[in-house]
Amino acid sequence: MNYTGFISCILTMVEVELRRLRHDPIEIFTRAIQPVLWVIVFGSVMAKVRAFPGVGDYVTFIAPGVIMQSATFIALAYGIMLVFEREAGLLKRLLTVPISRVAIVLGRSLAGGIRASTQYIIVLIAAIIVGAKINLNPLGLFIGWLTIIYVAMGFTGLSILIASTLKTRERFMGIIGAISMPLFFASNALYPVDIMPEFIKIIALGNPLTYTVNILRKILIHGDYDILVDLFALTVFNAISIMAAFKCFSKIIE
Amino acid sequence: MILEAIITNNVVKIYSGGVKALDGVSLTTEEGSSHALLGPNGAGKTTLIRIITTQIKPTSGSIKVLGFDVISQGSRVRELIGYVPQEMSLWTELSGFENMLIYSKLYGIPSAQRKDIIEELLEFMELRDTANRLVKTYSGGMIRRLEIAIALMRKPRVLILDEPTIGLDPRARSLVWSKLLSFKKEHDMTIFFATHYMDEAERYADKVTLLNRGKVIIEDSPVRLKEIVGGNSITIKLHNSRDRDYIVESLKNSEFKITILDEKSLSFSVNNISRDLPRIIEAIYKLGVIVEGVELGEKTLDDVFIALTGMRVEETPGRLREVLSTRRMIRRGG
The missing domain is CATH 3.30.70.1150 (ACT-like. Chain A, domain 2)
Known part of the structure; x- marks a missing residue:
């Protein structure tokens, strides 16, 4: 398969996702209910308590964290689609089409990333409405969106890996439920890393969510574009998770 | 010159649970012919088809499709075959046209030709009027015809179908087959299909391989097979x-x-x-x-099967538990 074929396969996988979203956009909105409540209810209440001095306005502080939490949940749940496709026979056929399996995994990861990034718009608007002070520089907003797609690709890769290994929806949902909340709480999404106990701090520093939330805070709140270190950390995470997903993906139909 | 489209030689597949799904299967499909793999549920038909289509690897034995080895030259094999699995292989939340469009892109059909090829096949499969409906609103027969249309898009040299008409009513079945056979005739395509409907094998296959418990019982034309029981x-x-x-x-x-x-x-x-x-x-x-x-x-292939194995093709033998556990194993990939 040549280079253009490879790219075209990735884009076609994304196209499937966009067409699906166009036919049935409801999930995007139902998924947004929870994060919107986090910002509006939890954010506003905690802002009154002033539990974390030094973070400034609390609603503004958690808006990037909650956006990421929501996007991550969607990306992590993406694999369930593959479990369904596997049960339906769709994957059997897809894997007998003469296309690169790397392109399938990359394409599905990017598709998951784009699906997850829809949360960015909804939650951001909700946060602004309840008073979050977001820097509305278009370039910053755009880079923020790209960052979310990028890291959500990595989380979708992780989800594909889990789906390929566990293969049934019960097991898949079980493990996703087990990892998504801890991932959220052991990150800087709701509170700064400095106030965490030492061992949670270590986990938070190994958590890709922490770096993504860092980037979003810098760009969306402070207009600061010094994000290379964080991007590097995310690239390491993406490379590992997508490569592992590819390694296991062929096994999904076995 | 007659070439072999598919040759399997002593293929064995043992799933890790210890179930022996295939026990030394050797068969040959001539190019341009229609070849049926007939056997009851649990005979090993799906396992063999999944090995031929490069989805799973055999425990031992060799398989060639148009001269290419399915294990070492899987990607070459995938370029030559069309495949329709037993289960439904479409994106049901997309329309019939969209499903074809997506696959035409995956197959690398140039954009200038895509629309014509899709329109032509939708027309051929009598799906043109419903092409813009979501697939989840389709009937079983329409779904099958769309799946076959997708498999035919690249004019495969060998079309491999796993239970192509399972669950369809007689009218839908005969429509599916009339389309398949007319395409086969026009493009000199080889058809290899698994079925547990003996009338389907008898009516549409040039050659029938009877498979039972992972072993080939006999392989011949339907007429010659029936001569075994007197014709x-x-x-x-x-x-x-x-x-x-x-x-x-x-x-x-x-x-x-x-x-x-x-x-x-x-x-x-x-x-x-x-x-x-x-x-x-x-x-x-x-x-x-x-x-x-x-x-x-009138003798049927069922009579042949009974004569050779002592049981009927279309009855699942009384070992439900075994069949279910084998199916699970096949799904899991052992």
């Missing part, structure tokens, strides 16, 4: 016993093999009852003989 017969009952020898004598040079059953009855061995019955009646009528009655003895 079809037409028994003529005569009014007058002296006519018996007169008929045998008069028709001894005809194409029919005649057996004397008793004083007043004769049996004609024939291949095709509906074609041969009028010819026999006409021949006898010309001799001026009075016929009292006719009995038809």
Whole structure:
């Protein structure tokens, strides 16, 4: 398969996702209910308590964290689609089409990333409405969106890996439920890393969510574009998770 | 020159749970032919098809598709085959047209040709009017026709189908097959299909391989297979016993093999009852003989299967637990 074929396969996988979203956009909105409540209810209440001095306005502080939490949940749940496709026979056929399996995994990861990034718009608007002070520089907003797609690709890769290994929806949902909340709480999404106990701090520093939330805070709140270190950390995470997903993906139909 | 589209040589597949799904399967499919893999549920049909289509690897044995090894040259094989799995292989939240469009892109069909190819196949499969409906609103027959249309998009040299008409009503089944056969004829395509409907194998295959418990029982044309159990017969009952020898004598040079059953009855061995019955009646009528009655003895592949294995094709043998656990194993990939 040549280079253009490879790219075209990735884009076609994304196209499937966009067409699906166009036919049935409801999930995007139902998924947004929870994060919107986090910002509006939890954010506003905690802002009154002033539990974390030094973070400034609390609603503004958690808006990037909650956006990421929501996007991550969607990306992590993406694999369930593959479990369904596997049960339906769709994957059997897809894997007998003469296309690169790397392109399938990359394409599905990017598709998951784009699906997850829809949360960015909804939650951001909700946060602004309840008073979050977001820097509305278009370039910053755009880079923020790209960052979310990028890291959500990595989380979708992780989800594909889990789906390929566990293969049934019960097991898949079980493990996703087990990892998504801890991932959220052991990150800087709701509170700064400095106030965490030492061992949670270590986990938070190994958590890709922490770096993504860092980037979003810098760009969306402070207009600061010094994000290379964080991007590097995310690239390491993406490379590992997508490569592992590819390694296991062929096994999904076995 | 006749080439082999598919050759399997002593293929064994043992799933990690210890279930032996295939136990030394060797078969050959000639290029341009239609070849049926017939057997009851749990015979190993799906496992064999999944190995031929490069989805899973055999435990031992070799398989070639148009000369390419499915294990070491999987990607070459994938370029030559079209495949329709037993389960539904479409994005049900997309329309029929969108499903075809996505696959046309994955197949690398140039954008200038895409629309024409898709339109042509939708027309051919009688799906044009419903092309913009979501697939989840389609009937079983429409879904199958769309899946086949997708598989035909690249004009595969070998089309591999796993239970192509499972769960379809007779009208939908015959429509699916008429489309398949006319495409096959036009493009000289090979069809290899698994089925547990013996009439389907009999009607649409040039060659039938009977598979049971992972082993090939026998492989031949449906007509020759039925000869094992005596072939079809037409028994003529005569009014007058002296006519018996007169008929045998008069028709001894005809194409029919005649057996004397008793004083007043004769049996004609024939291949095709509906074609041969009028010819026999006409021949006898010309001799001026009075016929009292006719009995038809139509043999099916089921009779062959019963004769060779002691059980019917379309009945799941009474080992449900075993079948279920094998299916789970196949799904899990052991």
